[in-house]
Amino acid sequence: MKLMICGKGGSGKSTITALLARQYTAEGKRVVVLDTDVSNVGLHRILGTAAPPDLTGYFSGKRSMREAMRNARQNGIPRGTPLLGTWTFDTIPPEYLSENRGVALVSVGKIRDATQFGKGRWVGLARQFLAGLVLAADDRVIIDTDAGVEHLARKMGEACDAIIVVVDPSYESICLAATVSGMADQVHVPVYFVLNKTDVHSSAFLRNALPDSFRIIADFGQDRAILGAGFTGCPLPAGNPAVMSVIEMIEGVHAAQSGCAPLRT
């Protein structure tokens, strides 16, 4: 399964990505985290890994992305077709992975100087990486995105099996959740909301204010251990009950959609 995490800036996308990654490995799954945030650089710290090299290096070395995309457009090749080959968790070049305790981190790339314009190139690369990635039954991919819905507008959601919108108690988060909910029929994958950084009042307020509140599957609450890890850049604590509910819910729906029993270990 490929899970995309999106939401407003600072809502907790990277935190929830890391919590999901840790919980999945605790349940015996193999996990690759794909970092598609081209600006923020801290994901590796909360996963406890080193920063991986940019995947752009791999793809540019292999073949020009732009050329492949242009050919695909000219020849009417359907979107989502792997244009640069296929790979598995075992054949991703090890030099582009950073690992810690069963979680492997891959990063599309980071903007490091003022000449690196053209964000579409990074999103195209992430889409190609996901399209070419063939999963075994116990493989899980978690995609951390940067703020907003640009990834969805650029059709990255179509390369995923589910989208999780992280909603913190703010007007912007409510609006963004409404926007993604409105896109659900276009991306054809389940869209879930997880509430984050709430207290009892803001949780109740969000449940009331959010459109399509049936999408809410968990509430992480304001958590001092998470906040502390975020401050210090330490790996996140394991065993968060909200993350277990998220996994149970999305695995159950995914198994029902694929017509097989959920894979629990």
Ligand SMILES: Nc1ncnc2c1ncn2[C@@H]1O[C@H](COP(=O)(O)OP(=O)(O)OP(=O)(O)O)[C@@H](O)[C@H]1O
């Ligand atoms: N449940 C929580 N309780 C307390 N603090 C939290 C919680 N979730 C996230 N945080 C803190 O909020 C801050 C932002 O979290 P995070 O970096 O995960 O957000 P983000 O959505 O990935 O941000 P960006 O849009 O900048 O990538 C961090 O300092 C993190 O530790």
Ligand SMILES: [Mg+2]
């Ligand atoms: Mg982030």
